[in-house]
Amino acid sequence: MLKFPEFALTCGLALLIAAPVEAAGDPEKGAVVFKKCAACHQVGDGAKNRIGPHLNELIGRTAGGLDGFKYSKAMQDAGAGGMVWDTETLDAYLESPRTAVKGTRMAFPGLKDADDRADAIAYLAEYSKQASAPAETKTAAAPAESPAPSTTVETAPGTAANQPIPTHGVLHLGRMATPDEVAAWDIDVRPDGVGLPAGKGTVSQGEVLFTERCASCHGDFGEGAGRWPVLAGGRDTLKNDRPEKTIGSYWPYLSTVYDYVRRAMPYGDARSLNDNEVYAITAYMLYLNDVVTDEAFELSRANFSDVRLPNEANFTDDTRKQEAHYAVPAEPCMRDCKADVTITSRARVLNVTPDGGNDDAATKVD
Structure with a gap:
């Protein structure tokens, strides 16, 4: 596999124009x-x-x-x-x-x-010397004689002007979403597998799809191309100054991988993958991160919740509602909450203050 995607164009424009040409656009x-x-x-x-x-x-x-x-x-x-x-x-x-x-x-x-x-x-x-004269714009010639503008406004049946004024809600805007519209958006997947569609895909199938649809940004092996996100590797780096947060090193649940790929990828062509293709790409990313090692491994709704990512145990439930200041319902204090204020640390000590070249001046900011 090539590690350097050709590529002329994840964004859509690429290689371009040829011999003396007169572009007709704007x-x-x-x-x-x-x-x-x-x-x-x-x-x-x-x-x-x-x-x-x-x-x-x-x-x-x-x-x-x-x-x-x-x-x-x-x-x-x-x-x-x-x-x-x-x-x-x-x-x-x-x-x-x-x-x-x-x-x-x-x-x-x-x-x-x-x-x-x-x-x-x-x-x-405009950025090629071989281009001929300035580009023409797509402006249609005006007719020889234009009829005088009509002062009568005609409204076709069924247009907004004919519709009854809505009275629902506060601002009288919008309408109820149809069941099909709700279903199109209601595609989230929970860690326990609820919300997964029927389907299946193997590591081998995912490799082909990943190479065609994902590698131009993420590299053939999930190493990331240019400054695009790295998807594989990074084990044991979370305590480093610059941790590599990948699917194998950081993400807690496989459902997040499936849901994100299904909802937002490939970049610029979201929702173009069918459910089987999403399963296959997800399986391949498990393979890239050594979560599975068999190229014949098939991921499906039946075995999805059996897969555990390495960092799952390091995520804990949100317990903030159990903290003392939530125990008694009250308005939060917004000013003069403490009689005395003590500075416990300074940004300069934490190495987050830019070096201004004058340490004495830097210590006088408070």
Whole structure:
């Protein structure tokens, strides 16, 4: 497995444009669209490779051809096959990366709106010398003669203007959620397994999915790419100055892993995994953290609650309600609560005060 994801684009924009091109989008709007890509790509003065390659001088560039960046084999093969970035190839790639380059590790699902793609291409074209004249904007020509504006407002049946004024609640806003809407949000999973859907997945299946959908950010082995979170390792580091809080070293319950992956991952494409795929990825993360050691291990609702993470015993129930100041219901004291105030420690002693170069002055702050 490669440890350096190709990758041109967890954020969705990547490699780009080609030979003399005249972009038909709006560069200013494209700058806004590009924010979806900025976590992985840089463009402009001082741009550097990050999780994806920098996007300067991309018109006419061969796919997978930027020196100094480690691309996936799929992207290198695309370039070897003659793929060059121009408005056509870029538009197709941005619409559906995994369709345009099969095997790419791009986790971003794509820009489905054609105008967004055109705007993004126009924005990126401004950072390539091969781009031709300034980009045209998508402005339709005005008709030769415009009819005088009508002063009559027509309302279609069923629109808000025809609806009865609501009277429920204090502000008369909203409506009751439907059962289907509630079910779509009610997907949390408890540590005892309540809330788990039916399904199953093996470590081996999870490895394939993790490589395709997760490794561009988290590394092939959960080691983290760039500054993205580390998911594996970190055992016996919790007492260190900089502990590595991973699934194997810190997390208490497997249900948290399943719930988070199901609800929020992959980044930029949340809720795209089906239940079997979430089980498989969760099983693979157990394998990466040596919680299970058999590649044939299958995780399912039936055995889910049997799995225990190493740090579970170090989490305890919240007992704050049992403390003395909660015993008698009363308003909390907010001022003049003690007659005398004693300083028990100083920030400087705790090494959290920035060094100002004047220790005498630093001791006089109180």
